[in-house]
Amino acid sequence: MRLPAWLSQHIAALRALLVMTVLLGLLYPLLFVAVGRIPGLSDKAGGSIVGTSGSRLIGQAFTDADGNPVLKYFQSRPSKAGDGYDPTATGASNLGPESVVDSPDAPSLLTQVCERSLAVGKLENVDGSRPYCTPDGVGAVLAVFYRDGLTGPVTRAVSVNQTGTPFIATYEGVTVESAQPGQDYQALGGVITPIRGDAPGKPAVPADAVTTSGSGLDPDISPAYAELQVPRIARERGLTEDQVRKLVKEHTDGRALGFLGEPAVNVLELNLALNGK
Amino acid sequence: MAGWLFVITLVLALVAVYRPFGDYMYRVVTGTRSNVVERGVYRLVGVNPSAEQTWGVYARSVLAFSAVSILFLYAFLRLQDKLWLSLGFDPVTSHVAWNTAVSFVSNTNWQAYSGESTMGHLAQMAGLAVQNFVSAAVGIAVAVALIRGFASRGSGELGNFWVDLTRITVRVLLPVAALATLIFMVGGMVQNLSGGTDVTTLTGAAQHITGGPVASQEAIKLLGTNGGGFYNANSAHPFENPTTWTNWIQIFLILLIPFSLPRVFGRMVGQNRQGYAIVAVMAVLAIASTALTIGFELHGAGTVPQAVGAAMEGKETRFGIPDSATFAAATTLTSTGAVNSFHDSYTALGGMMPMVNMMLGEVAPGGTGSGLYGLLILAVITVFVAGLMVGRTPEYLGKKIGAREMKLASSYFLITPALVLIGTAAAFANGHNSTALNVGPHGLSEVLYAFTSASNNNGSAFAGITVNTPWWDTALGLAMLLGRFLPIVLVLALAGSLARQKVTPESEGTLPTHQPLFVGLVVGVTVVLVALTFLPALALGPIAEGLS
Numbered sequence: 001m002r003l004p005a006w007l008s009q010h011i012a013a014l015r016a017l018l019v020m021t022v023l024l025g026l027l028y029p030l031l032f033v034a035v036g037r038i039p040g041l042s043d044k045a046g047g048s049i050v051g052t053s054g055s056r057l058i059g060q061a062f063t064d065a066d067g068n069p070v071l072k073y074f075q076s077r078p079s080k081a082g083d084g085y086d087p088t089a090t091g092a093s094n095l096g097p098e099s100v101v102d103s104p105d106a107p108s109l110l111t112q113v114c115e116r117s118l119a120v121g122k123l124e125n126v127d128g129s130r131p132y133c134t135p136d137g138v139g140a141v142l143a144v145f146y147r148d149g150l151t152g153p154v155t156r157a158v159s160v161n162q163t164g165t166p167f168i169a170t171y172e173g174v175t176v177e178s179a180q181p182g183q184d185y186q187a188l189g190g191v192i193t194p195i196r197g198d199a200p201g202k203p204a205v206p207a208d209a210v211t212t213s214g215s216g217l218d219p220d221i222s223p224a225y226a227e228l229q230v231p232r233i234a235r236e237r238g239l240t241e242d243q244v245r246k247l248v249k250e251h252t253d254g255r256a257l258g259f260l261g262e263p264a265v266n267v268l269e270l271n272l273a274l275n276g277k
Numbered sequence: 278m279a280g281w282l283f284v285i286t287l288v289l290a291l292v293a294v295y296r297p298f299g300d301y302m303y304r305v306v307t308g309t310r311s312n313v314v315e316r317g318v319y320r321l322v323g324v325n326p327s328a329e330q331t332w333g334v335y336a337r338s339v340l341a342f343s344a345v346s347i348l349f350l351y352a353f354l355r356l357q358d359k360l361w362l363s364l365g366f367d368p369v370t371s372h373v374a375w376n377t378a379v380s381f382v383s384n385t386n387w388q389a390y391s392g393e394s395t396m397g398h399l400a401q402m403a404g405l406a407v408q409n410f411v412s413a414a415v416g417i418a419v420a421v422a423l424i425r426g427f428a429s430r431g432s433g434e435l436g437n438f439w440v441d442l443t444r445i446t447v448r449v450l451l452p453v454a455a456l457a458t459l460i461f462m463v464g465g466m467v468q469n470l471s472g473g474t475d476v477t478t479l480t481g482a483a484q485h486i487t488g489g490p491v492a493s494q495e496a497i498k499l500l501g502t503n504g505g506g507f508y509n510a511n512s513a514h515p516f517e518n519p520t521t522w523t524n525w526i527q528i529f530l531i532l533l534i535p536f537s538l539p540r541v542f543g544r545m546v547g548q549n550r551q552g553y554a555i556v557a558v559m560a561v562l563a564i565a566s567t568a569l570t571i572g573f574e575l576h577g578a579g580t581v582p583q584a585v586g587a588a589m590e591g592k593e594t595r596f597g598i599p600d601s602a603t604f605a606a607a608t609t610l611t612s613t614g615a616v617n618s619f620h621d622s623y624t625a626l627g628g629m630m631p632m633v634n635m636m637l638g639e640v641a642p643g644g645t646g647s648g649l650y651g652l653l654i655l656a657v658i659t660v661f662v663a664g665l666m667v668g669r670t671p672e673y674l675g676k677k678i679g680a681r682e683m684k685l686a687s688s689y690f691l692i693t694p695a696l697v698l699i700g701t702a703a704a705f706a707n708g709h710n711s712t713a714l715n716v717g718p719h720g721l722s723e724v725l726y727a728f729t730s731a732s733n734n735n736g737s738a739f740a741g742i743t744v745n746t747p748w749w750d751t752a753l754g755l756a757m758l759l760g761r762f763l764p765i766v767l768v769l770a771l772a773g774s775l776a777r778q779k780v781t782p783e784s785e786g787t788l789p790t791h792q793p794l795f796v797g798l799v800v801g802v803t804v805v806l807v808a809l810t811f812l813p814a815l816a817l818g819p820i821a822e823g824l825s
Contacts, residue, residue, distance in 0.1 A: 006341075009338060009341045010344070010345060011323075012341070013338070013341040013342040013344070013345040013346075014345050014349075015323060016322045016342060016439060017342070017346055017349055019322060020410065020411055020446065021407050023314075023447075024406065024410045024446070025403030025404070025406060025407040026402075026403055028455070028493060029406065029468075031455075032462070032468050032490070032492060032493045033469060033470055033490055035459070036469055041462055044464075044465045045466075045467055046467065046469055046471070046474075046488075047467050047469070047471075047486050047516070048465055048467075049474055049476070052476055052477060053477060053479055054476045054478055054479070054484060054486070055474075055476070057465055057515040057516060058484070058486055058516070059515075060480075060482070060484055061478070061480070061482065062479060062480050063480060065481075065482075073479065086484070086485075087473075087485055087487045088394055088487065089391070089393070089394065089509070090508050090510035090514055091509050091510055091740070092510070092513070092621070093591065093622060094619055094621040094714055094739070094740045094741035095581075095714065095741065096581075096621060096625075096628075096715045096719040096822070097588070097590075097622070097623070097625055097628075097719075098625070098717070098719060098825065100580050109581050109622075110584055113581060113584050113585055113590075114584070130584050130585070130586075131583055131584050132583060132584040133584060139580075139584075194580040201586075202586060206586075207585045208594050210585055211585055211589040211590040211591075211592075212590065212591070213593050213594065214510060214591045214593055214601075214616070214617065214619045215510035215514045215515065216510065217510065218515075218593050218594050218595075220593075220595050221594060253595075255521065256520065256521045257522070259279040260283060260521035260522050260524070260600070261524060261595050261596050261600055262279075262594065262595060262596065262597030262600075264594045268479070271479055
């Protein structure tokens, strides 16, 4: 019996797919699973596990059960993977560059940055202020109402992220109000206006300390963030700052070949080395 | 400075491999001798490797293979809990399974699921990763069929799809992927079948370190310009991209085949300079776009980047800003869609660039195969426009570009804009944009990005939008399906039409298609067509955000 052309074509297609599945879907990956058992590669193929305390490639949070930093450890970056550094729920904040107005259930990216900066500043005894942040650590953002919509004199100004005392008393001669909870000032016609403030252009708390990574598992921090933490670690562990700095240097990877990527400090390895001191 | 060196070394490496790797691929697609594996495949599949196909048979073979692949993958995902290595995960829900099956078969690799909490190891390696190989091979096969149309002396034949599929997979994709897997494993990528390792962190918390055959899947994810990550975080995940140098290799792999295929084109039409002209168009657009993306990100405009002091949100410490931006450009200039940083948190204009890259139709250099055939269509349109200017019958490589050819080329060009703009409009009309995480212009960008990515078979995302709802899965699945296979059918129809033509000898009126003038014309036509089509939508999204 001769099959119709369209049917024989689909049978050929199915056969081709099955052959390809065996070759590319089983033989190829399994060959490399076997290669991964070779001594020298097996450690890496298994996940670069160090002892029983983690993987040197996967970041972890050095915080206690309540989420507070454990002072004797270098701290990792903030993380959006699950409740923080959860490899079963990797991911990023996905908030955009103009995410500046808090909503009742979710703080804006700006407020998250301001909050973290203040907290890190307090922890490390440095100035935690940043541009566009209020002294109490939320986004310094006004909803400005103009007489003619987008133009004309200012008629009203509301500090949208603050329910307490506004971060500035007046804006363009108008007294700034604090926000009523749950009120959407943008919908009422307010123009969202972030206020730069007079914080230094180069804040004491580095960028990586106040942002989350793409994976939520970033194992590294910048050398600047490590340096910021050195005095605290030295104090908590009874070491000199130079001893701690030497360890940081030992666990800093420079740019590969001098131009690939950025210098980075592996936090888990550094903390393990501190424990071994 | 280090960032620019990163780009320059990539360019130099691609220049260095253009001839040898392109020549190698040329020999693969034109060779007639089969090796043992290939003969075995032909016998098992039951095809005669020396039988030539007309465009209709070639197209039906592509469609049959893809249809069977979608059904197979759908069934695989729905039944994964009954198979081995499921890690205890449930069957993938019906709408996510449909979306994912179409996504991987169409070389899009849009991910409406989160790998580490949805897919078992067998579904990843024997379901998804197989399509990473064969969907890339299908793209290259279609491009080669189009070139055969140009090179043909009037026979009307385009080669044999099953032979192309097999030879490209066995001789190009598999060996390069195997080499890359090995290199990635040295870099620290995991490759095991473990369900994971439970550890106790230094401060006493539990952490589950995931496992999986990651390295073997990563290699083809990039080489085949697929982009579907093993984990949700894709190439930002330290297990998918452990070091700064694996990051360089990943970008190189993304660009390797698309940038070398013009050499195959030049060789097959018998004039290497035609290949150089095409690759020059790709390079001009790619370098300009990459430089702009890096520039916008380093400049760090916008309230949050200004508050932070750098556009570091969603980026990894080890990669830093320039290398992340380079990856973002490469992944959207091709049809890859892998990410090593999250585009949603890019500066307004930095985040617009990936979208613009996709809107260019992913031709600079585009996906494996799809980039070349997309650019050849644009070259055909350019020849036609130039012909109108001087009032002569346009011809390209000795083939007349008549009414039928132009109808096919223009229809090809119109498909993706139609899908993107109608899809975006439908999402807003039906209120489905409410699943976007951000509001205002950025919310529009998220929706626009989703349809741009799906229709162009890219697969990257402004990931803030929640897309695993039945409406989104269905709509984006349709966008991916139509955005892949309608153009393929049109390209093959064009190839068939060209293949039936005898070669017209060059005359004084023929526009030389290997000179800088032509390169400039194609770049111009590409940019103008895209600007005319998408500028209104972009103005409401990223441009409005950047100006506010």
